[in-house]
Amino acid sequence: MTTASTSAPRWLSDEEQRVWRAYLHATTLLEDHFDRQLQRDAGMPHIYYGLLVQLSQAPRRRMRMTELARNAKITRSRLSHAIARLEKNGWVRREDCPSDKRGQNAVLTDDGLDMLRRSAPGHVEAVRQAMFDRLTDEQVRSLGEIMRALATGLEPEDADADLPWLR
Amino acid sequence: MTTASTSAPRWLSDEEQRVWRAYLHATTLLEDHFDRQLQRDAGMPHIYYGLLVQLSQAPRRRMRMTELARNAKITRSRLSHAIARLEKNGWVRREDCPSDKRGQNAVLTDDGLDMLRRSAPGHVEAVRQAMFDRLTDEQVRSLGEIMRALATGLEPEDADADLPWLR
DNA sequence: TCTATCTAGTTCAACTTTCAAGAAAAGGTC
DNA sequence: GACCTTTTCTTGAAAGTTGAACTAGATAGA
Secondary structure (H helix, E strand, C coil): CCCCCCCCCCCCCHHHHHHHHHHHHHHHHHHHHHHHHHHHHHCCCHHHHHHHHHHHHCHHHEEEHHHHHHHHCCCHHHHHHHHHHHHHCCCEEEEECCCCCCCEEEEECHHHHHHHHHHHHHHHHHHHHHCHHHCCHHHHHHHHHHHHHHHCCCCHHHHHCCCHHHC | CCCCCCCCCCCCCHHHHHHHHHHHHHHHHHHHHHHHHHHHHHCCCHHHHHHHHHHHHCHHHEEEHHHHHHHHCCCHHHHHHHHHHHHHCCCEEEEECCCCCCCEEEEECHHHHHHHHHHHHHHHHHHHHHCHHHCCHHHHHHHHHHHHHHHCCCCHHHHHCCCHHHC
């Protein structure tokens, strides 16, 4: 961190440490859980599944590579590899963008949509069992607020938030 | 999921969908953030850093491979590779376990401890900025409870929770 | 137009993770 | 002891990720 190297570190309190560990613990377990569930039931990791979902909800089931990468919070490089793999499965195909010759659209194929329809119920059930069945309504509401608060400020737009002279 | 394939799926409500997306969004951004921060400031990914932290807190700065893997929630295979890499950096070394000839201890070296001392303040500051500075005390407390609730039931011990005939 | 710069996307090499297979020691049972 | 099972850890190959370098096309300014 830019500002921490010299001044005395503000260590975490006991409570904060416990929460931090609980956070790491739970998020790791959840991620593993969904990766395994989808690898088993849909033959791909969670993030790839998320890409198909995004495409399925986009107009005409297609999206520009950069936009898809931005939505899914992954680099364009990673997306290139991912789409190549999904293309090999026949679930996505690439298409030249008519308006920008540099551009590519990722298009969800009919096979891709089928695959999604088949695996969605199982995945939703897994999400429900692992998350919503274990939390009270109040906790669900609270979790939403907390996650929105954490995401704010880590958005790419805020990447230079600690470079005030640039604003 | 075992039980979902036939019965009608219980879809997520709008609120649940929003919370689920906020969760994925925030946890992805946070993980990326800390991976980058530690790759830059300590030359290793977040999970490797966590391994060194565990070792630093263990008696005599050493721990059995299996225990370390269990604590860090990773497979033994992954740990083997990780320790090999950290060994190459000189931050960890392996040591035969005296009481069990199959066993290995991972031992944090002096260099490893130094590296940890140098990078800990920056990392703590990063955690603070990204998480605790953005949440109220009440939210921190709530986050802790929520994460503990989510972790319960995903523990490896419960892996066969849906195989009641085995208990 | 000519040039410099920026953007979109891919590719490569290095690294990490996963999964399946396997070696070696420990533990249990006869 | 002999046999079978389990536990511990490693290995190798395939899959996925990262960051840097690169190509091609778009954009802006002189």
